[in-house]
Structures are given as structure tokens and as C-alpha cells.
Amino acid sequence: MSEKRKRAPSRHQRNALAPSLLAAAMLFLAPVLLDGDWSLAVLFVTAILAVIVGWFAIQARQWWWAPVFAAIAVLWNPVFPFPFTGPIWIAAQPGAAIAFLVAGALIRIERT
Template structure:
């Protein structure tokens, strides 16, 4: 008996997550070179994009995580974070982006 065909899944959040992770892993170097505003804008925008893909995929538990990332990295009203906490937050957020990019998927119709 033939197996029913499954609709293939697509990972819409994968590329934005990879971009954000690359930026966040390079953030210590970029901050030192005066690219702070770029890192903040890119991270906040990509966090909202990934949150939107999570909504579309009905993975609701990712939405508060990426809204929190967008708030912490927002360039309009930046939080006064610095030192080891801020330095450690960059790779942690990058790993969160990578995990979400791998797990958020929708079925193609």
C-alpha cells in the first residue's frame, strides 16, 4: 500500500536567521569599528522578520523571544547595556536565531 504523500516543509526563517547570527557573531568586531547602529538595526529588523515567520508557521512560542530580542537590540531607544553581559548576549542571541531558523517551518500547499 502506498504511503500518503506529505507536503514538503519550507523554512522561511532560515535565511534571516543565518544573517542575524552572522551579524551577532561578528558584533564585537563591528562595535569596535563603529558599526553599532548597523548591528542594532539589522538585529531588530531580522528578529521581527523571524517573529513574523513564526506567526505564519503557528510556532507561537517563538514570538515573545524575538520580540524581546527586537526590544533589546532596538536602535530607536537603545538600552544602556554594556560590559560582559552585553558581550555575552550577542552569541546567545545568535544561537537562538540559528535554533529558530532550523525549527520554524511551514508546509507548502
């Protein structure tokens, strides 16, 4: 009989990973969705998840992510949306998605 090794629990947790993955999925689909009735949903989801990921960054004491996600929350805000169109705005969607993915992978906090 073989003995099963117990895996040591991780010392860190990545709270920002799940919201980052959701936001990245929405932003990678955004160029298709912005032409239809889904443009308001893209703005809401992106702005809300940017605030959540920014808050997790502040909790993890990784302050340098706060301005990035504050800018994303402002640019994608659904209350007073900016009338952005064209190739720059279309290119900004995957750019923000990559920022979400990198932050989701790097923001971590030590478990107590």
C-alpha cells in the same frame, strides 16, 4: 544506461532560515563591531531580522518563538537603544545568534 530518480519535492519550507543566518552572522561579529562605528548597523540589522523571524514563526503557528524575538527586537532596538556594556552584553550577542540559528532550523511551514 541508468535511470535517474527524481527527487520528491519537500513538503515543508523554512522561510526563517535565511534571515536567521544573516542575523546570526551579524551577531557573531557584533563584539568586534560594537566598539566602532558599526554599532548602529548591528542594532538595526538585529532588530529588523528579529521582527521578520518572529513574523515567520507566527505564520508557522509556532507561537512560542514570538516572545523570544520580541525581546530581541526590543533589546537591540536602534530607536531607543539601551546603554548596555560589559561582559553580559558581549555574551548576549552569541546567545541571541544561537536563538536565531535554532529558530531558523525549527520554524517551518507546510507547502500547499
